[in-house]
Amino acid sequence: MPELPPSAARPGLPRRAGVGLKAEHYRTILASRPDIGFFEVHAENYMGAGGPPHRFLSAIRESYPLSVHGVGLSIGADRPLDRDHLRRLKELVARYAPGLVSEHLAWSSHDCGFLDDLLPVPYTARSLARVADHIDQVQEALGRQILLENPSTYLAFEESTYAETDFIAAVARRTGCGLLLDVNNVYVASVNQQWNPFAYIDAYPLAAVQQIHLAGHAQEADEKNRPLLIDTHDRHVADIVWALFARVLAKTGPVPTLIEWDANVPAWPVLQAEAERADTAIRAAARPAAMRHQPAEAHTT
Known part of the structure; x- marks a missing residue:
């Protein structure tokens, strides 16, 4: 497969808003x-050798930075990594020289094959060693750092001995990986498990965050008629998620931020407007703190 010339490689991503690339657009x-x-x-959508997806992606990559987000490596699985999948990911990364490569703190494969979901891991010393080993293998194979995304979860494991933020921080320390903070995932999990999302943000290892994801979620109810949030990626980002995003940016400053909209994909102007809202927040975070909190001057005539 052809690789981009060295001049086309872009380290990192601009500290701006981006969107998921969809065939409709x-x-x-x-x-x-x-x-x-x-x-x-999504890496798995471009693991074929050619065809229209690669033709369009190659044309778009000539003008825009790119990030690659994997959903199939099964970093958290209690089994060896799929070497063929890793090989195809390596070829894709070499072909398009993305600014960032990321994967999920989750598992989706077992002896029965691949599952159509991203499932959580218990936060134990055994899981920590397994996840760290898998990340080491991926980073060695790719010859570069990857980012690890926090999960959207619906329950907690009784056997967990780490808080999620502490577990993720330990993974980053052991492997040198970066972090992708999905703010919608934080809010979804906080409602489903009844904890404070702002406290989670305050405890998160934000110094390692190199990318942020924002997305929409749906609300249902559990058997006790309590709110149950589903990470659907099929609608506008909720106001509370925007508020959490502002909390993150106040601590990190500008960070490349993706609008994820993977189902019920809207017309391009709708998606672009969401990205523009994120860009506005990122620009505000770039101003010195004194300017961000300074009241507007009164105009006199």
Whole structure:
């Protein structure tokens, strides 16, 4: 497979908002060249050798930075990594030279094969050793750092001996990986497990965060009629998630931020408007703290 020339490689991503690249928007993007910070693709959608997906992605990659987000490595699985999957990921990364590569703190494979979900891991010393070993293998194979994303969860394991934030911090320390903070995942898990999402943000190892995800969620009810949030990625980002995002940026400053909208994909202007809202928040975070909190001057005539 052809690789991009060295001049096309872009280290990191701009500290702006990006969006997930969807087939529905290929032609609009190429025709209008919108002002978007970057595009992100799911690795597994581009693991074939050629065809229209690669043709459009190659054309878009010529003009925009790219990030690659994997959903199939099964980092948390209690089994060896799939070496063929890792090989194909390595080829994809070499082909497009993305600014960032990320995966999930989750598992999706077992002896029965691949499962159509991202399942949580218990936060134990055994899980920590396994996850760290898998990340080491991935980073060695790719010859670069990857980012690890916090999960959206619906329950907690009784056997866990680490808080999630402490577990993720320990993984980052052991492996040198970066972190992808999915703010919607934080809120979904906080409601489902009844804890404070702002306290979670305050405890998170934010110094290792190199990318942020924002997405929409749906609300249902459990058997006791309590709110149950589902990480659907099929609607606008909720106001409370925007508030949590502001809390993160106040601590980190500007960070590349992705709008995830993977189902019921809207028309391009709707998606671009969400990205523009994120860009506004990122620009505000770039101003010195004194300017962010300074009241507007009164105008006199």
